[in-house]
Amino acid sequence: MPTVNQMLYLRVAASNPEESEKEYKARIADAEGDTLLIETPIHEPTGRLKKLLLGDELSIYYINETGIKHFFDSHVLGFRDDQVRLVKIRKPDPERITKVQRRNFLRVPAELELAVLTENRERFIAVTDDVGGGVSFLCDSKRDIQVGQRLDCWILLNYKNGAVDHAPFASEVVRIVEMGAGRKQVMSKFTTISDSDRQKIIRYCFERQFDFRNR
Template sequence: MYPKVTEIFYIHIDSDDNKDGTVVYKSRLSDIDEESFLIEMPMNESNGKLKKLYFGDELSVEYITEGGIKNYFNTYVLGFKEDVIRMVRIHKPHLDDISKIQRRTYFRVNANLEIAIKKENNMRFITHTEDVSGGGISFFSEAKYSLKEGDILSCWLLIPYKNGSVEHVPFIAEIVRVKNGDQNRNIAMLKFTDIFHSERQKLIRYCFERQIEFRNR
């Protein structure tokens, strides 16, 4: 289902400016036609400033519909409409290109990301993830680290986005399961116990980008 007119959009701008890739802008859907959405100029919620967009700018958009369903799609700027305030015309995605997930339910994607781990005894090591989601991650671990269910870990995850920007996401997590892997490695499965909303959103955005990438292969 497409969003309704007046729906609030939360937008990431996938520009060459790395800072823009991590800022969330707020907008509102004003009109819909067969090929495009017409939206208000995006506003940076942290400082109230409007963001000037340009023809061809690539955007990642999130909106929430009834029942707490989060919807994500990628789009780009088609042009502008001069009204009482300037409006932005963006490409209308095909329904199949809009991803949906339940609020508090997160889809998981395979991802080989670098992650730094610190145990409660201050032992530290660096490894790579097997998969990630907005609710937790799995990573590879050598048996010598003796990880077990219930361990609490402090973690720093390195996240690269498709526009070239890189984010570090810190969080606290609990091991919910450790299973035997191959090549003398185990796989530790974690759920987040302490993570800022803004940091979780970075992970969700990465998962969304990966899902679109897999779909387009």
């Protein structure tokens, strides 16, 4: 497990591919319960600080005393103001720390039922295309959805043990792709989601990844 004073190296999920590939580093200043408190990340090549926002998805690695990189996913939980501002991030589950780097943020193909409410109060049911740090879904091209728009959603999750759960969240549309035949793909990122609901989705994603590895 990463410890206080250890250096973390991280990337931040972003709709801009160039931005999402930038690597920042930040020292762990403190730990409390299930959170780590890190200093503001810095981009070493430019010396610029990275302002993190509540809910930002992070892909992180640290190097242990034997020189091995350990990777995990996390997200911003909040902030604490001491002499400097510290960023609270979710402490990793030991079982989900890996020595293998993922090239993309945790996101898996999934056909799940999604209820959507748009800013103009239009309601409809869609089917997801993938899910992870946000959701992509397919819908009718006539739906009035624009990049930057807020969507209030409710997703139905089906687990391997037969259990069914749901998770409400708000998201922001980051990209729209016309698919032809009167359909379009809407890609969004989470903007408001409770930590417990985020964990439900992460659990679902890891189950799906396990299935893919064993095919």
